[in-house]
Each structure stands twice: as C-alpha cells, then as structure tokens.
Amino acid sequence: MKLAILSGKGGTGKTMLSVNLFSYKNHAVLLDCDVEEPNDHLFIEGRLFHKELVTKQYPVVTETRCIHCERCGDFCQFNAIVPTKKRILVYEELCHDCGGCKLVCPTNAIRYENKAVGTITSIMTPTNKQLIYGTLEIGEISGVSIIEHVKKQIQPDQYNIIDCPPGTSCSTVEAVQGADYAIIVTEPTVFGKSDMAMVVELLDKLHIPRGIIINKADLLYDHIIEEYAKDNNISILGKIPFEKTYAKELANGNTLLHNKEFLNAIQHITTQLDGEYNA
Amino acid sequence: MKIAIPAQGDNQYAKTSARFARCSHFVIYDSTSLTFYAIENSAIKAQSGAGIEAVKQLASEDVTVVIAPHLGPKALDALDALSIKPYQYDGQPLVREVLYKYFEKDVKELHYATQTHV
Numbered sequence A: 001m002k003l004a005i006l007s008g009k010g011g012t013g014k015t016m017l018s019v020n021l022f023s024y025k026n027h028a029v030l031l032d033c034d035v036e037e038p039n040d041h042l043f044i045e046g047r048l049f050h051k052e053l054v055t056k057q058y059p060v061v062t063e064t065r066c067i068h069c070e071r072c073g074d075f076c077q078f079n080a081i082v083p084t085k086k087r088i089l090v091y092e093e094l095c096h097d098c099g100g101c102k103l104v105c106p107t108n109a110i111r112y113e114n115k116a117v118g119t120i121t122s123i124m125t126p127t128n129k130q131l132i133y134g135t136l137e138i139g140e141i142s143g144v145s146i147i148e149h150v151k152k153q154i155q156p157d158q159y160n161i162i163d164c165p166p167g168t169s170c171s172t173v174e175a176v177q178g179a180d181y182a183i184i185v186t187e188p189t190v191f192g193k194s195d196m197a198m199v200v201e202l203l204d205k206l207h208i209p210r211g212i213i214i215n216k217a218d219l220l221y222d223h224i225i226e227e228y229a230k231d232n233n234i235s236i237l238g239k240i241p242f243e244k245t246y247a248k249e250l251a252n253g254n255t256l257l258h259n260k261e262f263l264n265a266i267q268h269i270t271t272q273l274d275g276e277y278n279a
Numbered sequence B: 001m002k003i004a005i006p007a008q009g010d011n012q013y014a015k016t017s018a019r020f021a022r023c024s025h026f027v028i029y030d031s032t033s034l035t036f037y038a039i040e041n042s043a044i045k046a047q048s049g050a051g052i053e054a055v056k057q058l059a060s061e062d063v064t065v066v067i068a069p070h071l072g073p074k075a076l077d078a079l080d081a082l083s084i085k086p087y088q089y090d091g092q093p094l095v096r097e098v099l100y101k102y103f104e105k106d107v108k109e110l111h112y113a114t115q116t117h118v
Helices: A014-024 A071-075 A100-104 A144-151 A170-176 A190-206 A223-231 A244-251 A260-278 B050-060 B073-081 B095-103
Strands: A002-006 A029-032 A047-061 A081-083 A088-090 A110-124 A130-136 A160-163 A181-186 A210-217 A235-241 B002-007 B025-030 B035-040 B065-068 B085-088
Touching: A002 A014, A002 A170, A014 A029, A014 A160, A014 A181, A014 A210, A014 A260, A029 A144, A047 A088, A047 A144, A071 A081, A071 A100, A088 B073, A100 A110, A110 A144, A130 A144, A144 A170, A170 A190, A181 A190, A181 A260, A190 A210, A190 A223, A210 A223, A210 A260, A223 A235, A235 A260, B002 B095, B025 B050, B050 B073, B065 B095, B073 B085
Parallel strands: A002 A160, A002 A181, A029 A130, A029 A160, A181 A210, A210 A235, B002 B065, B065 B085
Antiparallel strands: A047 A110, A081 A088, A110 A130, B002 B025, B025 B035
16 A cells, blocks of 8 residues: 655645554554755664665766767756856756756766765664665755655555655655655645645645545644635535644654644544445 | 847846846947947746856847856856856846946956856
8 A cells, every 4th residue: 555645735744644644554554755954863763774775877978079969958847957168067967867868968978976965864763663764865856766766666466655745846746746645735725725725736636545634633724624625615624623742742742642632643544544445 | 249138128227127137128239339229038937047048148138248247157158158247236227227336346346246146
C-alpha cells in the first residue's frame, strides 16, 4: 500500500500526520520526500543504518577540442552551458543532466563528471520500522532525482507512508505519482482551500483517489472545506482540532499519540481510510 | 560602442530597473549613431539562470558595456567571459540619466558579485 500525504498549502500538517500515522501503525515505512526540508526524522527515534549519496552528471569541456560552434549552448534549455569567445562557461547547479550537450557536440569535446546533489538516509526504529528521508544539496536546482531514490526504498508488502513536498511542482508530482491513495491535509482557511484545489487538479490528472483531513479544525471555519468537499465529491476522512498543546508538543519533537483526543482522531481516520481503500 | 541599461520601458525616458536579469527591456545606446533602441528581455521568463540568458542577449547585440544597480554572480561571470564591462550606479535614475553618469565617470566599475541570487 502506498499512501501519499499532500497539502498544497505549506504548514497544514503533512508531517504531523505522517509521523503520527507512522508511530500509530505497528508496521509501516515512512518516506520523507520533502527533500528541500525533511522534518520527519526530528520526531522519530532510531538508529542510522544506511546513508548514500545521490549524484548527477554535469558537462566538462576540453577546450582544445572545442571549435566554438555553440551547438551545446543552443541546445541547453537551462543555460547550464554557455559558449563564449573566451571560454565555455558551465553552471553545474543548473544542469538537468539530460546528456544533450555531449550528443550535439561535433568534436566530442564534452565529457561528464559526477557531482553529489543530495543524500538518502535510512533510520530503523526500536520496533523495526523504517524511516527513509532524502536531503537536497543547497543550491541544486531540482529535488526530483533525490525523490526518485527515496521511493526506490518503498517496500511493496508494507504500509508505505509518503510525506510529500508542499505545492504542486515537479517535486510533488514525482513524490505522489504511483500512490494508491492520497490524503490531502488542509486547514479551514481560504488559502488552504485554494491550494487544495490545485492539488485535486493534480490528483485528477494522475488518477489517484483521495480523501481530506481537516487539520487545525475549528467549528467556525470548517465549512470552508466541507462545502468544497461536498461540491467536489471528496470524502472527509476526519478532523484534528486546533489545539495549542498539540503545537507545543510538536515543537518539542514529540508525537501526539499519548493525547486521548488526538488518538481518537487518528483511530477514526485509519478506520475511514481502510474503508476508502477497500471500496 | 553599445551600452545596455536594464529598464522598465523601451526608451531613454524610461525608469531603470533594479533587477538586471528580469527587467522588461534593455535600452541600448549606440555611441556611433548617437541613438537609443530597446530589446525585450527574454530572460524574464527563465526558470533559473536568468542572469546568463540576459547577458547572452546583450552579447548577440554586440553590447560592450552594461550599467546596472546590481549584478548577480552568474551574470558577472558571463559578462566577463563575453568581454562586456559591468558598471554600477546607485538610486533609480531614468535611462538617459544613467548615461550622463557614465560619461561623467560617476559610475563604479564592478569586479565581484554585489548580490547573490539562486
């Protein structure tokens, strides 16, 4: 089972839900795909059992072979390789590793070298559950390849929880695609609703079934989301109330399962989720 | 020689732009014909590396001097490789006022990044 946790708007509670759901389950794998800012490991105790570098290739030019035809610069969509009269400029951090510049070079003046773009870290909890998270190198242009590597650690016979990045950009698409079900964590505000609508559009294109959880729920404002959900025929799996004590616990790096009210909310959500998934 | 200035409009009376890489136009002064003309900046739409794309356009116009309030490290590197001299001015003058500053030597020649953009 591959469950993706999305939001659209940042700060609605994806990580909160991911780490608490992971802690609640007896057996689960947590994959933190918010590689620009992974946070899940701050809440999960465990020992490091694996770490690896993710690399990409970038062009290096042998100037003596270069005939200054500028075909490499014309081909590159990202201005990563810029031919000039003095020398060929290469901006490694902009390179998307497409291999095109080498292909179009008529004199074979371009070769590729490796550079680290991020790391994958694997943690084993005392109850033998795994947390895998990816971290993107500062300055690098795209987290997509890191996310690809994190998702290689999905275990097909396990309950995989994929904590996705906010927004609906390439990184989010890479994280959510292939999921069996998506939980949209939102907050009862117009911003929450508006960004959720973009996520729903994305999920429609990817044909992924979805349900909503209203986090920081408040009787006065929940209707903002409830009306949207009704109009768009999306189930609301549950609500987690806005509680200052929750925020305080989370700020201390603690999960919330010791709180009776929160635990009830999670139990209700998992029951609903099982029903949705089996439907 | 040709001098390029990042601008918010397409003529010498236009306001200058604080953002070199993402200005709407470059106003170019040709000292041979003593005339101004403008090009639209295609780098305004670039996802990243906009400074480089902006410089590439100016190089293809045979510009040899650029005068701007800020230039990022990628733009400066590209300007150097394309043998275009960068100068800096303060404030938000009009395009033609920047030229007066240049000819009165009231601009600073640049050798390092004044601001880093990612």
